[in-house]
Amino acid sequence: xxxxxxxxxVKGIGYxxxxxxxxxxxxxxxPIIIGVAFKxxxxxxxxxxxxxxxxxxGLLLTRxxxxxxxxxWMQGMIIASLSWIAATLFGALPLYLSGHWNSFLxxxxxxxxxxxxxxxxxxxxxxxxxxAHNLWRHLIMxxxxxxxxxxxxxxxxxxxxxxFKMYVGEARDERVLPNVIDTARFIWLVSIVYLILGTLALGxxxxxxxxxxxxxxxxxxxxxxxxxxxxxxxxxxxxxLYYHSLxxxxxxxxxxxxxxxxxxxxxxxxxxxxxxxxxxxxxxxxFMTIMLTFAITAVGLVKLGTYPQAVALFRKGFYQLxxxxxxxxxxxxxxxxxxxxxxxxxxxxxxxxxxxxGSVCSTTGAIKMLRIGIIFKALIEDxxxxxxxxxxxxxxxxxxxxxxxxEDKQVRAALFITLAYLVLYGFGAIVGMFFGYPFLHAxxxxxxxxxxxxxxxxxxxxxxxxxxxxxxxxxxxxxRLEFMSVFTLAGFMAAAIxxx
Amino acid sequence: xxxxxxxxxxxxxIILLCTLxxxxxxxxxxxxxxxxxxxNAKLFDGKSVIYIGxxxxxxxxxGEYAWINVLDGKNAIGIWAGKDLIKGIAYTGSxxxxxxxxxxxxxxxxxxxxxxxxxxxHAQSLTKIIAGRPTQEMPNFKKGNTxxxxxxxxxxxxxxxxxxxR
Numbered sequence: 001x002x003x004x005x006x007x008x009x010v011k012g013i014g015y016x017x018x019x020x021x022x023x024x025x026x027x028x029x030x031p032i033i034i035g036v037a038f039k040x041x042x043x044x045x046x047x048x049x050x051x052x053x054x055x056x057x058g059l060l061l062t063r064x065x066x067x068x069x070x071x072x073w074m075q076g077m078i079i080a081s082l083s084w085i086a087a088t089l090f091g092a093l094p095l096y097l098s099g100h101w102n103s104f105l106x107x108x109x110x111x112x113x114x115x116x117x118x119x120x121x122x123x124x125x126x127x128x129x130x131x132a133h134n135l136w137r138h139l140i141m142x143x144x145x146x147x148x149x150x151x152x153x154x155x156x157x158x159x160x161x162x163x164f165k166m167y168v169g170e171a172r173d174e175r176v177l178p179n180v181i182d183t184a185r186f187i188w189l190v191s192i193v194y195l196i197l198g199t200l201a202l203g204x205x206x207x208x209x210x211x212x213x214x215x216x217x218x219x220x221x222x223x224x225x226x227x228x229x230x231x232x233x234x235x236x237x238x239x240x241l242y243y244h245s246l247x248x249x250x251x252x253x254x255x256x257x258x259x260x261x262x263x264x265x266x267x268x269x270x271x272x273x274x275x276x277x278x279x280x281x282x283x284x285x286x287f288m289t290i291m292l293t294f295a296i297t298a299v300g301l302v303k304l305g306t307y308p309q310a311v312a313l314f315r316k317g318f319y320q321l322x323x324x325x326x327x328x329x330x331x332x333x334x335x336x337x338x339x340x341x342x343x344x345x346x347x348x349x350x351x352x353x354x355x356x357x358g359s360v361c362s363t364t365g366a367i368k369m370l371r372i373g374i375i376f377k378a379l380i381e382d383x384x385x386x387x388x389x390x391x392x393x394x395x396x397x398x399x400x401x402x403x404x405x406x407e408d409k410q411v412r413a414a415l416f417i418t419l420a421y422l423v424l425y426g427f428g429a430i431v432g433m434f435f436g437y438p439f440l441h442a443x444x445x446x447x448x449x450x451x452x453x454x455x456x457x458x459x460x461x462x463x464x465x466x467x468x469x470x471x472x473x474x475x476x477x478x479x480r481l482e483f484m485s486v487f488t489l490a491g492f493m494a495a496a497i498x499x500x
Numbered sequence: 501x502x503x504x505x506x507x508x509x510x511x512x513x514i515i516l517l518c519t520l521x522x523x524x525x526x527x528x529x530x531x532x533x534x535x536x537x538x539x540n541a542k543l544f545d546g547k548s549v550i551y552i553g554x555x556x557x558x559x560x561x562x563g564e565y566a567w568i569n570v571l572d573g574k575n576a577i578g579i580w581a582g583k584d585l586i587k588g589i590a591y592t593g594s595x596x597x598x599x600x601x602x603x604x605x606x607x608x609x610x611x612x613x614x615x616x617x618x619x620x621x622h623a624q625s626l627t628k629i630i631a632g633r634p635t636q637e638m639p640n641f642k643k644g645n646t647x648x649x650x651x652x653x654x655x656x657x658x659x660x661x662x663x664x665x666r
Contacts, residue, residue, distance in 0.1 A: 052650035210560030312617030
């Protein structure tokens with residue numbers, strides 16, 4: 001028998017959701033400061049209106065649902081999933097008010113794309129967008145990349161055991177440090193240190209590229225936030241092509257790869273354990289899959305003679321590949337060039353790379369390297385069992401911070417999530433095909449949305465059907481949360497209707 | 501009879517090819533949109549084209565040349581131009597400025613070998629056809645009123661919360 005959720009369940013969810021909404025609202029102070037600094041009157045008003053509405057809702061929720069009870073697993077999961085929907089709705093407010101998005105749905109699309117660190121965009125006339133709004137687009141990637149719940153855990157929630165339940169609900173199943181709040185703070189520390197270094201590096205390269213100093217550092221900060229959080233938004237409509245610069249591309253490749261690494265691994269590198277990089281199953285799998293998918297892409301491009309020079313093959317082929325594999329979505333080509341010039345084989349290479357993703361407990365989406373590594377190890381184990389004599393004991397191990405014996409439950413969990421992602425990629429492709437797009441193009445865009453990548457072959461634009469926009473929004477949300485909290489929310493809603 | 505049909509087909513094909521050939525060249529003499537250039541990049545590759553649009557973002561000087569990005573309303577395309585060609589550009593498009601609209605005549609590259617495979621135009625001439633200007637930002641009073649109204653509501657809830665606590 002399914003238990004119908006009671007008022008205490010709703011209050012617990014509402015109270016902590018309210019806190020997260022307040023936390024999110026307070027982050028809007030940053031674009032307000034930028035708006036004031038750059039004397040942008042109307043954009044500043046957009047953010048003041050948005051912060052007021054967000055704080056109003058947050059305050060009302062915390063007051064109406066006030067509770068001192070701790071959270072259970074179901075509530076934690078539901079808060080995680082609902083907080084992303086709330087963030088999308090409230091985060092879209094300033095975007096919509098700017099007039100650069102055709103509808104509130106389009107603004108929500110970009111807000112979800114930002115928070116989920118996807119990078120697909122429906123913004124109009126981006127090259128004339130204010131500094132305040134442009135910063136917000138990138139800031140939501142930074143917030144979403146660390147995790148909306150992480151923001152709340154770091155600054156607004158004073159240690160409680162329910163914190164871990166929300167943390168897990170946000171697709172972070174690994175704790176860097178024993179305490180989840182310390183883990184959240186460490187994630188912020190890493191991100192802030194890299195933000196300063198990355199902004200400096202990109203700012204200096206920007207100045208050397210001939211950009212104005214203020215723009216070089218503003219772009220540097222924005223591009224860093226979107227690259228490290230494997231987002232993919234850029235301040236200009238040409239994305240990274242705007243800079244026409246090999247050094248800029250090299251720095252962004254390095255930042256994208258840093259963003260695709262497990263925060264736990266970052267911790268060990270910071271603690272001086274640099275050898276872990278060469279032993280860890282995730283980094284080894286990431287290296288192997290990058291090489292493999294690049295080989296497929298390169299063969300496809302060379303066969304068609306798309307880029308008849310090694311440098312061009314690197315700057316276009318390898319860049320797009322790393323961008324897709326790390327789930328960033330930065331582009332140095334135009335979206336239609338994928339369709340017109342790349343050919344099916346190169347597209348398949350990119351689709352596979354996008355579908356695989358980066359490390360667990362990083363800012364990337366998709367299936368992720370630990371799961372791919374585990375599935376591969378399980379396959380090896382099964383092959384050994386077939387080849388070796390029946391009485392031989394076959395034991396498989398893998399290295400992930402420490403030596404771990406491969407168990408069936410790990411393999412089952414990895415296969416379950418992998419299967420869920422494959423279904424999600426396929427679902428979006430079917431919807432795309434329903435609206436008349438060819439299979440490969442529909443699969444490309446669907447994988448990009450569900451794996452939170454952001455590379456586009458041109459399907460994503462303001463004129464695409466609203467149903468397809470909703471589909472991609474759903475895919476970005478479910479893909480970012482890695483399904484469990486989404487399933488829990490669906491179960492909660494079913495219980496509310498059918499439960500006793 | 502069969503031969504006659506074949507002959508007709510050949511003549512028709514020649515007429516069609518000639519038409520395509522000449523319309524193609526006449527099109528190159530006309531301004532070409534970014535969509536056309538991107539969607540037919542192989543066709544225009546290495547050809548002289550005319551492209552019109554607003555200069556947006558930074559003018560990035562690289563030695564004796566510079567990169568500018570020109571937006572025709574749909575897409576921005578990178579223009580590689582000599583420093584002397586871009587001297588006349590006074591405004592580039594951003595939130596506070598409407599950039600100069602320029603007509604660029606130059607060679608289009610689908611995957612420029614000089615620039616790591618970029619889709620770009622190497623400018624041979626560049627003419628400013630509409631001067632840019634700072635855009636006047638008029639404060640939106642509706643938004644101002646909404647700010648005050650919402651602030652009132654927020655303060656009210658805050659006070660009610662404080663009263664409830666007491």
